[in-house]
Amino acid sequence: MKFAVYLPPQALEGARCPVLYWLSGLTCTEQNFITKAGAQRLAALHGLIVVAPDTSPRGEGVADDPGYDLGQGAGFYLDATAAPWKEHFQMQSYVSRELPDLIETSFTASSARAISGHSMGGHGALITAFRNPGRYKSVSAFSPIVAPTQVPWGQKAFEAYLGADRDSWKQWDAVALIASAREQLPLLVDQGADDQFLTQHLRPELLESAAQEVGYPITMRMHSGYDHSYYFIASFLEDHFAHHAKALRAA
């Protein structure tokens, strides 16, 4: 597994720094975020380590699918239970346990963690935060898939990775998980109003209403004129770093 790490000057000087995990979207690798988002300036400003994993296992012997939205590049940050995926596609264990363990023993990283992501990675950030109480100080997402059990991208992936039993899907669905969340984290969601995937695959209103129903505080912002691209992320990433830095500093 390849992953990208940015160490701020504070970490290079030996300080134990909090870590922001960034989960990318469909078709991405560990490169997209570090190349396009302008995150390094913000990470240096706030003294955060940034870790950006790949979006799936890859390579020879790893199952794949010709579609861009299944298999390599499309791991959906869950632990697959159905063949042929279950052998390698254990992304939830990887991003929530294996990778943090590696980061916290290999770099001057503290155990204060925050998590964010885009699209499929926004879904990944939300479910990882909701499924792992006590592990993260804050969560945010750009243009997340919030209800994979209810939208085509999620249904295709979950059917493949988890099999036909739809009850088992709910433990990987942010809208389902927020209803029984055992802790309340600072939660920020940004969405472009001109995002081509908004009404079919993303449907952020489902997360907003599920959060309101259980009294989970959520800041959900719609931005007219913005689409699904990294230009949108770069435009508002400053706010996400401030959101996470505040929670991580208080930790």
Add this chain to the structure above:
Amino acid sequence: MKFAVYLPPQALEGARCPVLYWLSGLTCTEQNFITKAGAQRLAALHGLIVVAPDTSPRGEGVADDPGYDLGQGAGFYLDATAAPWKEHFQMQSYVSRELPDLIETSFTASSARAISGHSMGGHGALITAFRNPGRYKSVSAFSPIVAPTQVPWGQKAFEAYLGADRDSWKQWDAVALIASAREQLPLLVDQGADDQFLTQHLRPELLESAAQEVGYPITMRMHSGYDHSYYFIASFLEDHFAHHAKALRAA
């Protein structure tokens, strides 16, 4: 010809804004700078329009070469005089006249212009500023090829584009041009000390000494630990925008 344009909010509100032209390096298109540099935030901050042209003519019927450093993607911002290049490779006329004319009639752009670039595009920015007195308010470069007549990248390209008469090459060489510059512009050059092309192709010390010889003020900064990549550009672009904004505002 494709080119990228960023219009800051001030331009969208109808104000005539100054324009910063960015010339990219070998193998680049109009996409690299707008994707990787984080320029939009700075352009919005300073109220500058940013224009990033492609690095050569392209397409069917346009001459090319299998090398990455000649032909399409490697126009060197000069007007070619040798066949087969002279038919389409008129990049200097394009970036210094045709493109600004188009920008200034198509957008709410003022005629206050600045120019910058990276590597081959740093060469392009320098020669374009030095060759066109009165046309630009300021110039800067990251990791520029400063003396193409003296280094392998430049010699290969100039032999092809301009023919064997080396005297004719000098009008496209920043170190030669600065010696007879008819105006002094604010000039900032940033160079990574760990740039793999530093000693063979870039040789910034040649520009520094040529500038000192004629009393042309130059700010030349060497940065240890930085290479030839867009991460280097993103790290110091803020200073270049401030450099140009100051000159353009005074205009």
